[in-house]
Amino acid sequence: MAISVVGFDIGCLTSYIAVARGGGIETITNEYSERQTPRLIGTAAKLQHVTNVRNTVVEFLPLIGKKMSDASVVKERSRLLYPIEEAPDGRVMIKVHYNDGVYAFTPEQIVSMQLTKLKTITESVLASKVVDVVINVPTYLTDCERRAMLDASRIAGLNCVKLVNDTTAIGTAYGLYKVDLPAADQPPRNVAFVSVGYHSTQIAIGAFNSGKLKILSTACDPHLGGRDFDEVIFEKMAQEFESKYRLKISDHPKAVVRLLLECEKVKKAMSANSQELPVNIECLLNDRDLCSKIKRADFEEYSSVLLSRFEQVLKRCLALSKLRTTDIHSVELVGGTTRIPALKTLVTSVFGQDGRTTLNADEAVARGCALQAAICSPAYRVREFSVTEVCPYGITLVWDKEDSGDQAMTVAPENDGGFVIDNKDTSLEVFPLMHPVPSSRRLCFNRRGPFSLEARYTHPEDLPNQNALIGIFKVHGLSCKPGEICKVRVKVRVNAHGIFAVSQAEVAEEYEKEVEIEVPDDTSNVKPDNTASKPMEVETPNNGDVTTTPTQPSAAANEANETAGANKKLATKKTIVKKRAVRYKDLPVDANIMQFSPRQLSEFCEIEGKLYEQDELEQKRAHAKNAVEEYVYEMRNKLAESLQHYATDKENSDMSRVLNETEDWLYGDGEDLHRQAYVDRLNAMRILGDRIENRAYEHKNRGPAVESFERSIVSIRKVIDSAAEGEDTYSHLTEDQLKQLQQSLDQSEHWLRDQMRAQSAKSLTDDPVLKTADIVSKHQVMESVCRPIINTPKPAPPPLAPSSPQMPTENATQNNAETNHPAPDDVNLKGKAAKTVSEDKTESMDVD
Structure with a gap:
């Protein structure tokens, strides 16, 4: 069975599926022959949205991995037309009517239903089982939300090989096919990606070299997308309708859905037409018709606040990259909402150049995910292309101070030297804003017993939901002797999914080890004094290697060494001494994070x-x-x-x-x-x-x-x-x-x-x-x-009998002799005879 290489683009409004086959990337269609699958669990669900508003779940991605008390959920709740409630653990629950009963599902379960639908479509097209996939996530998702996406994929029976940020997927789709990128030893090509979807705005600037992408900066507005521009038109039309008929549309869900759909159509039409356009809906509410008009200039005036927010996101991303506008090679526009002319004008104003549309605005993310899946798959050979992400938010580690005040600590990146932190500190920003990921850090603590580490986002005000807590990680199994201090090493990591974790904790244990050394033989009658010098420290890592660190020898040992150096002829002998060695033992770490348990x-x-x-x-x-x-x-x-x-x-x-x-x-x-x-x-x-x-x-x-x-x-x-x-x-x-x-x-x-x-x-x-x-x-x-x-x-004819050879006669011999030795008078005759023989041979060849 062929190995499927699949990328899913899970958008807030629609989803796309891209697969690697036939030597390229292809976007496949669903059972309705549409390349986009609505986020209402398919096209069939979309067809009944208007008639079944209360029981049709839409725009559920903003609820995943959040609690009911989060600020973003409170803001989002006013937009939803279906009921939600708070679970006993504080999570969001979505209530629906199903099989003559009322059921409550978590947003993760709803997302898994969408993934199951996409999985079914893919399997029907590829005629093979789909297990390993690459799924996109918005760049601004926090740790809890990313864990929730992984949980949703597990519920759907999928193995999410990698969670890829939208802007990174776009960069992959852009850079993998480029053959004119600068070499590795040359200055990179800086490209800005502007992605404005239905729900959010995401901006990123990436540095491209041949076979390499490094994200320099990202900036997002999770609540600025196409639906916000739709609502601008909606509010204007609703006000006109209410002032004319004294009827409030927002109190009637079906009327809200119908008007929003019409506003979306008008918004798309205004992107290609600057003239005044009609807005007409028959029997919108109580058999009343909506008849109005709007033009692009008025629409841009109504959207002035949204346009200002969009401009701020562009400027913030450019400032975080520490680049000038002249350093930007090009700007790529992705997402359906980028077709609004006012947004294109702002892009030109901030970056000093027009945005390009060389990428497929709707399918670039799905294609980038499929390319990432092909890179991760052993079944495909893809051109080498490495990607370096960045942390969209800074991460700080907080711990309790030891009572004795003795808690010297060092912090080191993987394969790098450490640096000492002040003993009075009880927190450290281990992964600053825009720090490259995946990345690891190693921290060393001096502790007397079990302790806890609390991971938090450094600046809660930058988060969509302002919930700064990532998780609490408790280190157990630490038992120090009375009066002793244990040295504990803790390794923290942000992995390829963008998820933070305490990946390892270990404690140093000292023990004595016998080591064989050579000493001068001039004191053969005297037993070696093991106390003449301090023992050497031997650090034994987990892999069993031994690192020996000699301590300062005593004066007697120095004098003995000098004597041995002066007289090289002195004999030496081997002796056994006891030395201190250090080995590390793994400690259990309990993670208290917002993630579903295995049960x-x-x-x-x-x-x-x-x-x-x-x-x-x-x-x-x-x-x-x-x-x-x-x-x-x-x-x-x-x-x-x-x-x-x-x-x-x-x-x-x-x-x-x-x-x-x-x-x-x-x-x-x-x-x-x-x-x-x-x-x-x-x-x-x-x-x-x-x-x-x-x-x-x-x-x-x-x-x-x-x-x-x-x-x-x-x-x-x-x-x-x-x-x-x-x-x-x-x-x-x-x-x-x-x-x-x-x-x-x-x-x-x-x-x-x-x-x-x-x-x-x-x-x-x-x-x-x-x-x-x-x-x-x-x-x-x-x-x-x-x-x-x-x-x-028919049977084959019998073979012919072989004929017996004949002896040449006397006349024939004489004629041959005359031919070989012609007389001078017979020259013309000879030429004529030769010509005749030649013609006979040629004719025979033609017959054959």
């Missing part, structure tokens, strides 16, 4: 599996019901047209009655039944209808089948007649073979003649006696008997 994930996976099975049953039930309805309308039309000559009056009357009864049943008692009820109903109708359709089928196909059969009979008869006349082509056939041909031919002719005679006595409304399948079967039997005989190859 909860298992429960959610079970629920998702049951929901998926119910969806499959419902799809089969719907298909069975549609098949019944389709058969009713199709058969009714056929009885009036193509089948009217093949049914008796009674059959036509009975069939019409059954069709009418079935139609009434479908919209009555059969509106919502199990699948088997529709299957049984369809089979009952087919008992009557198939007889009529079979007559039409036989009448249509019987003639061509008989003609083909008769042509074969004529062909075989010609072979028999040719053999009887003695033609050379079939002269090799034996009498038994010809007799077998004649017998098979006679049987076929008699059967066909008898059956045609019986069929000719039947009318179109009678069941056929001679069926097409029987004709084809008899035809094949005759061909299987006769054709092998007819195609029997």
